[in-house]
Amino acid sequence: xxxxxxxxxxxxIPILFLVSIFIFLFVHLIPGDAARLxxxxxxxxxxxxxxxxxxxxxxxxxxxxxxxxxxxxQGDLGTSIKTGRPVFDEIAxxxxxxxxxxFWSMIWAVIVGLVIGVISATKRNKWQDYLGMFVAVSGIxxxxxxxxxxxxxxxxxxxxxxxxxGLESWKSYILPSITLGSGVAAVVARFSRSSMMDILKxxxxxxxxxxxxxxxxxxxxxxxxxxxIPVVTMTGLQFGFLLGGSVVIETVFSWPGLGRLLxxxxxxxxxxxxxxxxxxxxxxxxxxxxxxxxxxxxLNPQIRYD
Amino acid sequence: xxxxxxxxxxxxxxxxxxxxxxSNKTSNDGSESKDAVAxxxxxxxxxxxxxxxxxxFVSLDPHDTNDTLSGxxxxxxxxxxxxxxxxMNVVPVLAKDYxxxxxxxxxxxxxxxxxxxxxxxxxxxxxxxxxxxxLTDPDSTLIRSxxxxxxxxxEVVDEYTVKVTLSEPFGAMIxxxxxxxxMLISPKALEEYGDDVSQHPVGTGPYxxxxxxxxxxxxxxxxxxxxxxxxxxxxxxxxxPTPENGTRVAMLQxxxxxxxxxxxxxxxxxxxxxxxxxxxxxxxxxxxxxxxxNLKKPFDDKRVRQAVNYAINKEAxxxxxxxGFASPMDSIIAPNTQFYSKQTPYEFDLEKAKELLTExxxxxxxxxxxxxxxSSTTMKAMEFIQQQLAQxxxxxxxxxxxxxxxxxxxxxxEDPKDAEIEMYYGGWSPSTGDADWGIRPLVGGENAxxxxxxxxxxxxxxxxxxxxxxxxxxxxxxxxxxAYADAQEKIWEDAPWAFLVVDDTIFxxxxxxxxxxxxxxxxxxxxxxxxxx
Numbered sequence: 001x002x003x004x005x006x007x008x009x010x011x012x013i014p015i016l017f018l019v020s021i022f023i024f025l026f027v028h029l030i031p032g033d034a035a036r037l038x039x040x041x042x043x044x045x046x047x048x049x050x051x052x053x054x055x056x057x058x059x060x061x062x063x064x065x066x067x068x069x070x071x072x073x074q075g076d077l078g079t080s081i082k083t084g085r086p087v088f089d090e091i092a093x094x095x096x097x098x099x100x101x102x103f104w105s106m107i108w109a110v111i112v113g114l115v116i117g118v119i120s121a122t123k124r125n126k127w128q129d130y131l132g133m134f135v136a137v138s139g140i141x142x143x144x145x146x147x148x149x150x151x152x153x154x155x156x157x158x159x160x161x162x163x164x165x166g167l168e169s170w171k172s173y174i175l176p177s178i179t180l181g182s183g184v185a186a187v188v189a190r191f192s193r194s195s196m197m198d199i200l201k202x203x204x205x206x207x208x209x210x211x212x213x214x215x216x217x218x219x220x221x222x223x224x225x226x227x228x229i230p231v232v233t234m235t236g237l238q239f240g241f242l243l244g245g246s247v248v249i250e251t252v253f254s255w256p257g258l259g260r261l262l263x264x265x266x267x268x269x270x271x272x273x274x275x276x277x278x279x280x281x282x283x284x285x286x287x288x289x290x291x292x293x294x295x296x297x298x299l300n301p302q303i304r305y306d
Numbered sequence: 307x308x309x310x311x312x313x314x315x316x317x318x319x320x321x322x323x324x325x326x327x328x329s330n331k332t333s334n335d336g337s338e339s340k341d342a343v344a345x346x347x348x349x350x351x352x353x354x355x356x357x358x359x360x361x362x363f364v365s366l367d368p369h370d371t372n373d374t375l376s377g378x379x380x381x382x383x384x385x386x387x388x389x390x391x392x393x394m395n396v397v398p399v400l401a402k403d404y405x406x407x408x409x410x411x412x413x414x415x416x417x418x419x420x421x422x423x424x425x426x427x428x429x430x431x432x433x434x435x436x437x438x439x440x441l442t443d444p445d446s447t448l449i450r451s452x453x454x455x456x457x458x459x460x461e462v463v464d465e466y467t468v469k470v471t472l473s474e475p476f477g478a479m480i481x482x483x484x485x486x487x488x489m490l491i492s493p494k495a496l497e498e499y500g501d502d503v504s505q506h507p508v509g510t511g512p513y514x515x516x517x518x519x520x521x522x523x524x525x526x527x528x529x530x531x532x533x534x535x536x537x538x539x540x541x542x543x544x545x546x547p548t549p550e551n552g553t554r555v556a557m558l559q560x561x562x563x564x565x566x567x568x569x570x571x572x573x574x575x576x577x578x579x580x581x582x583x584x585x586x587x588x589x590x591x592x593x594x595x596x597x598x599x600n601l602k603k604p605f606d607d608k609r610v611r612q613a614v615n616y617a618i619n620k621e622a623x624x625x626x627x628x629x630g631f632a633s634p635m636d637s638i639i640a641p642n643t644q645f646y647s648k649q650t651p652y653e654f655d656l657e658k659a660k661e662l663l664t665e666x667x668x669x670x671x672x673x674x675x676x677x678x679x680x681s682s683t684t685m686k687a688m689e690f691i692q693q694q695l696a697q698x699x700x701x702x703x704x705x706x707x708x709x710x711x712x713x714x715x716x717x718x719x720e721d722p723k724d725a726e727i728e729m730y731y732g733g734w735s736p737s738t739g740d741a742d743w744g745i746r747p748l749v750g751g752e753n754a755x756x757x758x759x760x761x762x763x764x765x766x767x768x769x770x771x772x773x774x775x776x777x778x779x780x781x782x783x784x785x786x787x788x789a790y791a792d793a794q795e796k797i798w799e800d801a802p803w804a805f806l807v808v809d810d811t812i813f814x815x816x817x818x819x820x821x822x823x824x825x826x827x828x829x830x831x832x833x834x835x836x837x838x839x
Contacts, residue, residue, distance in 0.1 A: 032710020036717055039372065039449055045758045047452050054447045082364055083520065084504060094521060149552045157559045164556040166546060167522065254548040256522035264362060264521075269710050 001297075008290050012283070019282045020072070020275070024065045027274050034269035038081055055081055068275060078272035082265070087276045090261065095280075097167055098250070098257035101180065102242040104173055109181035110235055113188025114224075117231075120189065121196035122219055132189060139186030148179040148252035165254035176253040180246050184238045191234050195227040202226075228299050236292035240285040348582030350564070350818045350837050353541040357830075358548040358563040362521055367504035368489040369441055369448045374735070377486035378830040379524055379545055383424075384489040384509025387415050387434065387468075388480065394591065394642050394739040394826050396484045400429065400510065410477045410781030417466040421533045423492035424514045431462040436493040438470065450487035453738075475779045477786050481644065481740035486829065512538055512833045521547060539837045558583055558814050565822060567813035567830070571629035574812060582817045587631050587810040591640040591744070591826040592735040594632070596676070596691060596804035597763040599727050604674075609666040611801040615652035616659035618694045624807055627687045632807040637794045639744035640808040642826040643736055645777075645790040649798040652805070659698045671699025677715065678731035680706040688731050691804075702729070717757045722764055730762045733809070737827055741790040746774050749802055765802035 035052035052058050056067070071078055077087035113136075120132035155175060156164040162171050199205065200223060208218045247259040258277060265273040359378075365371045368380045387401040398404065401415040421429040438460040441451055458473040472479060482488060495508035507515050510533065513526035524545040528538070546563065548554045551570040557563035559581050569577070569585055578585040598605035598614065605611055620634035637649045663669060676691060678684045685706050692702040707715060719725045736744035747759045751771040754761035770793050777789035798805075811824040821834035 030710065031714045032708075033714055033718065036713050037710060044452050047449060048757075050447055050451075051449070084365070084501065085520075090520070093519070145550075149550075149556075152553060152556045156562075157556050160560060164560055164562055165548065165550075165553050166562075252550045252553055254546065254550070254553060256519065260521060260549070267709060 005290070005294070008293075012286050015286060016279065016283060017069075020069060020279055021065070023275055023278045023282075024068060027271055027278070028061055028064075030266075030269070032269045034081055034271060037267075037269050068272070072276075072279070077276040080265075080273050081270045082268045082273070087272045090273060091258070091276060091280065094256060094258045094261045097255060098243065098259065101173060101176055101255065101257065102239065105177040105181035105242065106184060106235070106239055108177065109184035110188055112181075113185040114192050114231070116185070116189040117192025118196050118219065118224065118227075120193040121200065122215075124197065129193075132193070136186040136189040139182040139189075142182065144179050144183065144246070145248045145252050147182060148175070148249060151175045151179060152252075165252070167256055172253075176249055176255055179252070180242060180249050184235070184242070187234060187238065188231060191231050192227060195230050196223060199223045199227045225299055229296060232292055232295050232299065236288050240281075240288045243284045243288075244281045345579060345582060345584075345817060347817050347838060348561075349839070350816070353539060353837060354544065355540040355542070355565065355819070355832075355835070355837075356544045356546060356557075356563045358546045358554045358557045358566040360547070360549055360551075360554065360568060362547045363518070363524055363545070365504040366507040366515070366518065366524075367448075367501070368486050368491070369437075369450050370501075370504055371486065372449050374486075374737070374828045380489060380507060380509075381486060381511070381829060382513040382543060382832060383507050383511040383515055383526055384491065385511050386483060386486075386488040386490060387417075388484045388488075390484050390739055390825060390827070392823065392825065392831070394644065396480055396739075400490065404480070406480060406781040408781060409779070410475045410479060411472045413470045413472075413479060413483070414463070415468045415470070417468065418533065419466055421510050422531065423494065423510055424508045424529065425492050425494050427492045427494040427508075429490070429510055430465050431468045432465075433490060433493050434468045435460045435462055436496060437490045440496065441487075453482050453485065453487050475781070477778050477780050477782075478738060478740040478742040479781075481738040481743075485738045512536060513543055516542070523547075534833075536833050538833060538835050540832075540835055543832065555814070558816070561816070564819055565813065565815040567811070567824060569812045569814040571631045571812065574629070574631065574814075577814060583814055584817050585812065585814045586823070587812040588824065589633060589640065589642060589826065590735070590809045590811045590824075590828055591642045591739065592733055592809040592828065593635055593638070593640055593744075594687070594731070594733050594806045594809065595635070596806060597727075597730045597732060598802065598804070599725060599729070599762075599764050600766070600802055601722055601725070601764045602728060604666065604668055604672050605728070607666045608800060609662040610668060611804070612652065613659040613662035613666070613698065614695065614700070614804045615801050616655045616662065617698045617700070618691060618804055618806070619654040620651075620806060621654070622694075623687070623690060627683065627690050628807060628809070631810040631812055633810075635805040635808055638749065638797050638803070638805065639736065639741055639794070640826070642739075643741055643744050644739055645741035645787050647787075647791040647794045649795060652801075656697055663698060663700075671701065673701045673703070674728045675703045675705050676729040676731060677705050677707060677712065677727060679712055680708055684731060687806075691731070716762060719756055722752075722755050725756070725764065727762060732760075732762060734760070735827055739827060741786075741794075742774070742777060745790070745793060745797070746778075749797055750774055763802035765797075765800070767796060767800060770796050770800075 035055060035057055036048050039047045039051045056064060068078065080087055080090050116132040116136060120129040123129050152164050155162045162174055166172060205218055205223060208222055247263050250257045250259040262277050359375055361375055363376045363379055364373055365376050366380055368384060371377055371380065385399050387399065388396050389399040391397045400418055402418055403416045405414050417431060423429060438457060441448060441454040442457045456472045456474060456476050457470055459471045461469045463469050489509065491503055492508040495503055495506060499506045505518065512529050512532045514529050516525040516527050518524045525542060527542045548557060554566045555573050555577055558566045574585045577583050598611050600606060624630060624632045624634060634651060636651050637646055639646050676688050678688045688704045692704055695702055716727060734748060747754055749761055749763060749765045751766045755764055756762060773789045773793035777786050780786060811828055813824055818838050820836045820838055822832045825831055
C-alpha cells in the first residue's frame with residue numbers, strides 16, 4: 001500500500017512536466033499582448049516596449065519556458081506581471097479561502113445528496129422520490145450566479161442574517177457554500193439514486209432480506225457501501241473542479257479565492273500567474289485521483305494495489 | 307400516482323408564489339418613496355467607512371499606476387504639487403503657488419512649508435526633486451514615466467522652491483503635474499522599499515496606509531497630523547473590491563458598504579431613495595465613440611462619415627444603451643475637459659443621411675464590420691448602432707472580442723494599409739483633463755496611428771495636426787484655447803468618428819455621508835467627507 005502510494009507520487013513528476021509544457025504553450029497562444037495590457041489604456045508604444053523588455057516578453061518563447069520551469073524546480077514561480085508580487089504569495093494567499101469553501105460545500109453537498117439519493121431509490125416512484133429528484137434537477141439547472149444573487153437578496157438584504165460577501169467570519173461561508181454545493185448535491189443525489197437502485201436488485205441484498213435483516217440495515221449498512229463506488233469517483237472529480245476555484249461564485253460573493261485570481265490574470269494576460277495556477281490545478285486533480293483510488297480499496301477490499 | 311402529481315403541482319405553485327412574493331416586494335417599494343431628500347438620515351455606527359468598488363487594485367505606486375481605481379486609493383494617502391478640483395480645474399495642493407514662462411518650458415513651484423510625510427520625512431524641494439528624478443530616470447521602467455519625459459531638469463532653488471525645466475515647450479504640462487501620476491512619495495520610503503513602495507505607500511495625504519490584502523480589502527486610517535484642516539471625520543477607510551454589480555448594490559442596502567461605485571445603471575433608480583440610499587450622477591470626461599477607418603472605403607469619404615453621424619439617434623442611444631446616464635457628445639472632448647468648445651450637433655436626420663450617402667455614391671448602402679469589447683454594455687451599444695444604420699441600408703456585422711484579442715487586432719498592425727479595422731466602438735478618458743490628451747492620441751495624425759497610439763480612425767488632417775502642435779507650443783491659456791477651439795471645429799466637421807455620448811459617473815451612498823464624490827475622470831474624492839447625524 002505504502003509502496004503503491006510512493007510509486008504514484010513519483011509518477012506525478014513526469015506528468016506535471018508534460019502538463020507544464022502544454023500549459024505554457026497554451027497560455028502563450030491566447031491572443032492578446034500582455035505588455036500592452038499592463039502598460040494600460042493611454043500608454044505610448046514606447047511604454048509598451050519598455051514593459052515588454054522588463055517582463056522578458058521580448059525573449060524567444062523557449063527561453064521564457066526554460067526560465068519558468070527552472071524557476072518552478074527551485075520553488076520560484078516568478079513575479080506577477082500585474083502586481084509585481086511573487087506569484088507564490090499571490091496564490092498562497094488565495095488558496096486557503098478556496099480550499100475551505102470547497103471543503104465545506106462538499107461536506108454538506110455529499111451528505112444531503114446521499115440522503116436524497118438513497119431515499120429516492122428506496123421510495124422509487126413515490127412522492128419522496130419525485131420531491132428528491134425535483135430538488136436535484138433544480139440544483140443542476142439553476143445557474144449558480146442567479147442562485148447566489150437570490151440568496152444574497154433573501155438572507156442578506158431582506159432578512160439581514162448573513163453578510164453579502166467577503167470573508168470575515170464563519171457566517172461568510174454559509175451562502176457561498178450553499179450556492180457552490182447545490183450543483184454537487186444534485187449530482188450526488190442522482191448518482192447515488194441510480195447506483196443504489198442497481199444494488200438493491202443484487203443477489204446479496206435479496207439474501208440479506210431473506211435472512212430477515214431489517215430493511216434499514218440492508219439499505220444503509222450493506223447497500224450504501226457498494227453504491228458509493230461510482231459516487232466517490234464523481235465526487236472526486238467535482239472536488240477537483242471546485243478546488244480550481246469556482247469563478248462565478250467567487251465573483252458573486254467577492255470571495256478572495258483562486259477562481260477570481262485566475263479570471264483577473266487571464267484578463268490581464270498575467271502569464272506567470274495563469275501558468276502557475278493551472279499547474280496547481282493539475283496537481284490537485286492528480287492528488288485527488290490518487291485519494292479516490294485509495295478510497296475504492298477501502299470500500300471494496302477486493303480491489304488490490306500492485 | 308394521481309395524488310403524487312397533485313403534490314408535485316402544489317409544490318411548484320408554492321415555490322412560484324415565494325419567488326413572485328420576493329420580486330413583488332421590490333417593485334412595490336419602488337413606487338412608494340421616490341424622493342431621496344425626504345428620507346430620514348440613517349444612523350451610522352462608528353466612524354469606519356467601507357467603500358465597495360468594481361475591481362481589484364493593481365498598485366499603490368502612483369508613478370507606476372495606469373488604472374483610475376488604484377489612483378483613487380492612492381489619492382487618499384498621497385498628494386501632488388497641484389491637483390484637480392471638482393470640475394477638473396488645476397488647483398494648488400502641496401505647491402502654494404506656481405508660475406509658467408511664456409513658451410511653457412519653465413515651471414516654478416513655491417511649496418507649502420511645515421508639511422511632513424506619514425513616515426516623518428519632511429516635505430521640501432529636495433523631496434520633489436527625488437520624485438521627479440525617479441520618474442525621469444532614463445532607466446526607469448515606471449509606467450507613467452512617459453508623461454514626464456519632457457522634463458530636462460529639476461532644480462532645488464531653495465528649501466521651498468523648485469524649478470522644473472522642459473526640453474521643449476509643452477503647454478499641457480501643468481495638467482500633467484495635477485494628474486494622479488504626479489503625486490509625491492516620501493523619499494525615505496522610496497529609499498527603504500525601492501519599487502516595493504507599491505505595497506508600502508507613504509505620502510502626505512489625509513489617510514495613512516494600514517494594510518492591503520489583494521482581492522479582499524485595502525484599509526487606511528486617518529492621518530491625525532494632516533497639514534490641512536479638513537472636516538474629515540472618518541477614522542478609517544476600507545475599500546472592498548466587489549466585481550459583481552448585484553452584490554455591490556446589496557452591500558449598500560445592508561449597510562456593509564457606506565459608498566459604492568459605479569452603480570449599475572440598470573439598478574440606479576430602483577435603489578435610490580430607499581434604505582437611506584442616495585444615488586448621484588454627474589457628467590464625466592469619458593467619451594464613447596464609433597471610429598471609422600478613414601483610410602478605407604467607404605469611410606474615406608467625409609459624406610459617408612457624416613451620414614453615419616446623422617443616422618444615429620444619440621438621445622435614443624443615451625436612453626437605450628446607457629439607461630439615461632449619459633449625454634450626447636457635442637465635440638470630440640467632453641465639456642469638463644479643459645479647452646472644450648461646443649459644436650453644432652449632428653441632429654438625428656435619416657433623410658439627410660440618405661442624401662449624403664447618395665451623393666457619395668452609396669445609395670444602396672454598404673456592408674461593414676464593427677468591432678468592440680465583449681462586455682454586455684458594449685454589445686448592446688454595437689447592436690443599437692447596427693439597428694440604427696440598417697435604416698439607411700448600411701448592414702453591420704457586430705464582432706465582439708475579448709479585451710486581449712481586441713487590443714491585438716487593433717494594435718498589432720504595423721502598416722496602416724494592413725489595418726482590417728472598419729468600425730470600432732471605443733471609449734476614452736483623457737486622464738490629465740486637458741484637451742491635448744483628449745485629442746492628440748486619438749486623432750493626432752500619423753504619429754498616433756496604431757500601434758504608436760490610439761488613432762483607430764486613421765484620421766490625418768494636416769491643419770488639425772498643426773493646431774494640436776500649436777496648442778502644445780505655448781503656456782498661454784488664451785492661445786491654447788484658440789488652437790484647440792479651431793481643432794475641435796475642424797475635427798467635428800471631418801467626422802472621423804460617429805460622436806456618441808459622454809458617460810455619467812454614478813455612485814451610491816448612504817445619506818449620512820457628505821462631501822464625498824467622484825471627479826469627472828472617475829476618481830474618488832473623500833478628503834472633505836463628513837458623517838452627519
